[in-house]
Amino acid sequence: MILDRILIYPLKSGGSHSLSEATVHPWGLDGDRRWAVVDEHGDNLWLGEFPRLASVTAHPTPGGGLRLTAREMEQVTVPPATGEATPVGFSGLDKAVLADGAAHAWFTELLGRxxxxxxxxxxxxxxxDPAHGGLPGEVVSFAWDAPLLLVSESSAGVLDGWLAEEAATRGEDAPGRLSRLRFRPNVIVEGAEAFAEDGWREVRIGTVPFRVSELCDRCAVTTIDPETQVKGKEPLRTLARHRKWDGKTWFGVRLVPREPGRIRVGDPVTAR
Structure with missing residues (x-):
């Protein structure tokens, strides 16, 4: 197997950046999900409820700020966050630092709330969270339940076939290749047998070892087209017909770094 793609999401629920290489920290890839959007009570405003967040491109700036762009919005540059700490509603975290007021106004306009x-x-x-496979001392950014999410290109290819079959039974045109970004992975590997990752417990990418903390249960975020932000029923509807058990629908695996290091596109990947 090889590492086919590396992706980070500087803003949780925002758009992705493809990288040729990345530094792995205990909490995830460098620059991944260190910013998040919350409501006035500190609760996360997530992509499944606010699909327009996927239109946001967040570019880190020198010194630790952020440049934000989105369709039909003026670009705004956010300085490094130096505001007061505010309560937030993320598991395992009590507070985060408020950004500049211009950023709050920008997201309020974007989301209409x-x-x-x-x-x-x-x-x-x-x-x-121990309920999601966390062990003592393991940490994570604003990502949901683990520092990294791995998706297999082979598994995604099988899903493409299932989607084509479902479309045919409804007399519809084949949907074509599904965007892998719907699954919001950090790493995409190529060369594994389809769904072999279900049985993995350890993964090594280049020289960096990872522990598989759990399979990834999928939610409505996968039904949002990352290019158009239009929400539909696929691929979750079809995926559930083939990959549903214990009341959840599964695709991909969550990884926890065992050691820091650096990964690069083209790195060999081994798993057991």
């Missing part, structure tokens, strides 16, 4: 941008100043403060 009160919103604030927050910065996770120290990801080492947020523990991984």
């Amino acid at each position: 009160p919103a604030r941008l927050v910065w996770l100043d120290d990801p080492g403060r947020r523990s991984i």
Whole structure:
């Protein structure tokens, strides 16, 4: 197997950036999900409820700020977050740092409701929920339940076939290749047998070892087209027909780094 793609999402629920290489920290890839959008109570405003967040491109700026762009919005540059700490509703985390007021106004306009941008100043403060496979001392950024998410290109290819078959039974045109970004992976591997990842417990990418903390249960976020932000029924409807058990639908695996290091596109990948 080889590492086919590396992706980060500087803003949780925002758009992705493809990288040729990345530094792996205990809490995830460098620059991944250190910013998040919350409401006036500190609760996460997530992509499944606010699909327009997927239109946001967040570019890190020198010194630790952020440049934000989105369709039909003026670009705004956010300085490094130096505001007060505010309570937030993320598991394993009590507070995050408020960004500049201009960012709050920008996201409020984008979403049509009160919103604030927050910065996770120290990801080492947020523990991984034991209910999602977290062990003592393991930490995570604003990502949901693990530092990295791995998706297999072979598994995605099988899903493409299932989607084509479902479309044919409804007399519809084949949908074509599904965007892998619907699954919001950090790493995409190529060369594994389809769904072999279900049985993996350890993964090594280049020289960096990872522990598989759990399979990834999929939600309505997968039904949002990352290019158009239009929400539909696929691929979750078809995926559930083939990959549903224990009341959940599964695709991909969550990884926890065992050691820091650096990964590169083209790195060999081994698993057991």
